[in-house]
Amino acid sequence: MEHQSQKGLIAFVFAAGVSACVLWLRRRRRLPPGSPWSLPLLGETLTYVRDPLGFIEAKLSQYGGTCRSNLLFAPTVILAVTDANAKLLYSERDMAWPTHFQKLVGKTSLPMVNDPLHKKIRTLSSRPFGDRQLDTYLPCLQRLSAKHLELWAEEGQCRELHMEIKKYAFECAEAVILGVENDRIKSDRFMELYEEAFKGLGYVLPFDIPGFPFHKCMLARKLLVQEFQTLIEKKRKKLKDPCRMFQVNTMLDSVLQAEEMSNEEELSDFCVAMMFAGHDTTLASIQSCLHWLKQCPDVESLLRQEVREAWDGGCRLTRRILDSIPQTRAFLQEVWRITPPVSVVTREVSKDTEIDGYVVPKGWTMLFAPAGRHSKAEDSRSFSIQRHLRDGKFFDCTFDPVYFASFGGGSRMCIGHKFARDEMLVFLLHFLHGYDVQLASSKLQNFPFRLWRVQGTICRAEG
Numbered sequence: 001m002e003h004q005s006q007k008g009l010i011a012f013v014f015a016a017g018v019s020a021c022v023l024w025l026r027r028r029r030r031l032p033p034g035s036p037w038s039l040p041l042l043g044e045t046l047t048y049v050r051d052p053l054g055f056i057e058a059k060l061s062q063y064g065g066t067c068r069s070n071l072l073f074a075p076t077v078i079l080a081v082t083d084a085n086a087k088l089l090y091s092e093r094d095m096a097w098p099t100h101f102q103k104l105v106g107k108t109s110l111p112m113v114n115d116p117l118h119k120k121i122r123t124l125s126s127r128p129f130g131d132r133q134l135d136t137y138l139p140c141l142q143r144l145s146a147k148h149l150e151l152w153a154e155e156g157q158c159r160e161l162h163m164e165i166k167k168y169a170f171e172c173a174e175a176v177i178l179g180v181e182n183d184r185i186k187s188d189r190f191m192e193l194y195e196e197a198f199k200g201l202g203y204v205l206p207f208d209i210p211g212f213p214f215h216k217c218m219l220a221r222k223l224l225v226q227e228f229q230t231l232i233e234k235k236r237k238k239l240k241d242p243c244r245m246f247q248v249n250t251m252l253d254s255v256l257q258a259e260e261m262s263n264e265e266e267l268s269d270f271c272v273a274m275m276f277a278g279h280d281t282t283l284a285s286i287q288s289c290l291h292w293l294k295q296c297p298d299v300e301s302l303l304r305q306e307v308r309e310a311w312d313g314g315c316r317l318t319r320r321i322l323d324s325i326p327q328t329r330a331f332l333q334e335v336w337r338i339t340p341p342v343s344v345v346t347r348e349v350s351k352d353t354e355i356d357g358y359v360v361p362k363g364w365t366m367l368f369a370p371a372g373r374h375s376k377a378e379d380s381r382s383f384s385i386q387r388h389l390r391d392g393k394f395f396d397c398t399f400d401p402v403y404f405a406s407f408g409g410g411s412r413m414c415i416g417h418k419f420a421r422d423e424m425l426v427f428l429l430h431f432l433h434g435y436d437v438q439l440a441s442s443k444l445q446n447f448p449f450r451l452w453r454v455q456g457t458i459c460r461a462e463g
């Protein structure tokens with residue numbers, strides 16, 4: 001009797017094992033196709049970080065569409081963009097950043113958190129990006145554009161423009177986000193700390209242990225946080241002063257006024273993340289704009305004419321002026337479409353999900369490239385501002401994720417996209433009205449931001 005029940009148990013365990021194997025094999029067969037030959041854990045990360053967009057394009061071509069890989073320590077499905085899967089990607093709310101990104105950008109910073117904290121921080125962080133608030137930043141952007149272009153033109157020598165433009169983009173972010181202006185020493189220190197800290201994003205051994213390069217990045221981040229905490233304290237005092245409490249003119253001021261955001265970590269993470277998201281992206285955009293202007297001289301002449309008709313080069317820039325240059329807006333949109341500073345959008349799959357006929361397990365990362373060869377824009381490789389014009393008016397495709405997607409979409413869409421557009425338009429207005437550039441070279445850079453890195457001489461425009 002006992003012998004029989006033992007046999008029964010063995011048969012049961014065997015049957016259960018076989019069915020588990022069959023299920024596993026079936027499920028595996030329904031996974032998207034992908035290379036079985038890649039490094040353990042690291043997968044294809046090294047090739048990916050060198051050129052994310054190029055990597056995605058190569059994969060999609062190799063497998064003829066949606067496929068899988070192992071990137072940044074996570075199993076990943078790479079999507080060939082369609083209306084259906086873009087909708088699915090943007091309906092997911094969770095980000096799937098590697099842990100070391102969270103350590104650097106901030107555990108409670110908007111880009112890194114998921115619901116329910118994301119909803120709270122997003123609502124609070126949206127306060128500085130309302131239409132009325134945005135208008136108040138224009139004079140500051142105008143002042144800084146005029147100042148930096150004049151400085152560059154005075155220098156008048158051929159050089160890498162990257163660092164010069166970085167200083168400008170950083171100063172704009174500092175002035176508008178933190179309210180720090182005209183403090184060159186502080187500004188240089190912040191910039192150095194940012195450079196040091198965010199190098200860490202590209203490290204493949206991100207261990208915060210003495211001796212590992214990533215440890216130095218984390219030390220730089222700590223120093224940044226200390227600086228921000230001092231600044232927050234000063235701002236708090238200012239906002240309590242009855243004579244000055246209504247002078248809310250920076251993004252940090254608006255967030256400090258929200259009582260819900262009193263947590264010190266959330267506040268310093270707000271500063272770290274906004275400054276990070278808000279300067280390297282515009283640095284990338286400006287250089288790519290200079291590159292594309294010189295690639296398309298006919299477009300450049302059209303834009304110069306449009307800008308000179310809309311603005312006298314001196315009076316205060318208003319929303320009305322920014323709205324009255326449709327071709328310049330179309331040019332900027334096309335630069336962002338064809339050279340998106342953030343070349344990849346990602347989400348985490350919240351449950352086992354069928355995508356393009358495959359089963360993608362819960363916890364995997366979904367990833368797609370907004371501007372690849374596989375985007376739905378017609379003749380997507382050619383530069384054409386006409387795509388964004390209808391009857392001479394600017395036709396805005398910012399919210400069409402299948403076509404554009406340079407600011408992502410859904411509930412995690414870039415919170416700073418309107419501000420970034422304002423900053424770029426103010427810069428372009430000044431540049432096209434009174435300045436020119438002779439480019440000696442431009443080279444495509446792929447990581448961490450995608451841009452045409454330019455070398456050349458800025459000078460005053462003739463005529």
Ligand code: HEM
Pocket residue numbers: 110111112122273274277278279281282285340341342345346405406407408409410411412413414415416417419420
């Ligand atoms: C050309 C400039 C910019 C580009 C191309 C850009 C692009 C992006 C992209 C692609 C995302 C991810 C969206 C998604 O996953 O669906 C994002 C998120 C974000 N961006 Fe931007 N961005 C730019 C400028 C800015 C600026 C100026 C700020 C702030 C001052 C900013 C703040 C943020 C934040 C906080 C998030 C995270 C939003 C969330 O997770 O809810 N960005 N951006």
